[in-house]
Amino acid sequence: MSTRSTHIAPDADASIRETDNDAAVARLSAAQKGYLHDPYIRHLVPRAHLQQPRPPLINVGTYVRGAAIDALVEQWLQIADKKTKKCQIVSLGAGSDTRFWRIANGTHKDTLATYVEVDFPEVTTRKAMSIRKSKELGAILGGDIQGGTALHAGKYHLLPGDLRMGPTALSTLLTGILDSSLPTLLLFECVLVYMVPSASDAVLRWFVDYFSDAKTPLGAVVYEMFNLEDAFGKVMVSNLKSRNVSIPGAEPYRNLEALSQRFLSTGFNTAHSETLREIRRTWIAPDELERLSMLEMLDEIEELELVLEHYAVSWGLAASGADASWGGWGLGKK
Template sequence: MLPPSRYPSSDTSHTEPDAAVRQTDTDAALARLSAVQKGYLSDPFIRHLVPRAHLQPARPPLINVGTYVRSEGIDALVGRFLALAEQERVPCQITSARMEWLKAYFELDFPEVTMKKAMAIRKSRELSVVLGKPEDLSLANGGAALHAPTYHLLPADIRRPPAEALAPLIPLLSPAHPTLLLFECVLVYMTPAASSALTQWFVDYFAAAHEGCGVLGGIVYEMFGLDDPFGKVMRANLQARNVSLPGVDPYPTQESLPERFLSHGFEFAKALTLRDIRRSYIDEAQQERISQLELLDEIEELELVLAHYAMTWGVKLPANAGALKVSWAQQWDISASQVFPQAF
């Protein structure tokens, strides 16, 4: 969650373009850490993934609230996907850039990022014990990759041709299982051609495999609609940090976002802004709890920022899906009970 002004990156000294993009990953981790420390979220892992976590300063309330809405909305969508997949009684796979769902997923990121994360996992008993016994964990690729029985951390530059970039994933990914692609502020940093090729690769991979009978789902979280005055300020502030957004232009409106999936043959796709989620999917009890954590004076700015971030999700079903098409279209959604099930 990057507001348009006053809160720059913790490190703006990078001159190499990829370093600036990688810094946004660090910024997101620091924002999540802040939201956890302030009581917005519960996450037992994040402090092990941020160096000197106890010394990191808190983020402003605007960032904490945005991080909270982002996290809870994605958790709700992923949780609902897993629940629907469970109805098919087969394991589910997730390809992602997050750490919360460790039982069946593959995480891909820049080698510089995966190496740091692999080291953090190996050094933290709390993280490594979740993945299995010590003898079950192994490093590869010079320490940039980590493998466990049901978790694989893989270095990859997914801007490259998918057949090349995803080669380490192919032996591990089964098209027979429901699979969820989770892109959190990833595709917006890629050219439209590269992100389209990436999505189509997964569609083709599942369609071509003889055993391919699993549901293919996708979730994209990123900014959009940066052609209005507020959006132009957001874009300018990111450009000042050497962060370009080549993937933002094809999706200028909320209505255009589902095309990311529909153009690749997905049967169903939907998009909600973070403002939508905050306004319509947070129950009164949670609204009251959040309001008591910190004083938030920047309500108007918060609304503008949240209106320029969206979650888009869609599903591609196998040819023999039958009644599954109606089931997934009707049931894979966000509701207040899904977004905020836990008690604090």
């Protein structure tokens, strides 16, 4: 009988997957406090009724992030609608996001032809189970809900995959689901920062190549931390390391120009980036800021702005030969 012990290799991605739970609980908190409207997030947070509210600083940050991305998605749908075109959305590293349900129950539900979510198999399995357990989520999907690790129902597709596996894996995963003739928007919310730059660039290039022959508008939105070389950023990195979370994708992106350049170097025609701090100051309407200020007492304004200065929303457009209307897509001052 062997006395050699058997060691189970640690799951190196478990800590990354746990960040999705953090984001989901933060969104639940922001919704419960009235910062944003999301009646679906409670179905995707385990024991939602027992979760403690997050501090005001996190609630505000969650709101600004959501408002910016919501606006970019809404504008994409509006342009497609005006052009009487269907469009597609692909959310990569989607986690517990509820965006499909919010769109499917909104004014642009008929504009959306296909909605795809991709994440680790452990994440998609958990999400598929939550969807099946929720009558509300299932009713909006409609029809038969098929799958286990993956899930397919009507225009919604939940797919297990690892973006680090490269273009061949992406092609296997998405070919046959995506229509290269339809305007398509990619969403990356705190995803690329966990990948080495060569792997994230390969993902962006695959999508650009996939849609280039049809000259179809392709948009991409990236939300992530950046500018981590200063004292505050180093504390952020240290805190993540204490949770066994590494962010190899952050190192090249030390300023907004670098975030925009990532798009331009992978085949996009135009690109823009803004910090959450600047978005809160110049894009969120004054009356909305007033409403938010009434929800909770927030004493740490300087700390809030410091945190928001280290997160950015970037968006790029690959639309060579496409209708000029798509060139107006993006955040502007309100």
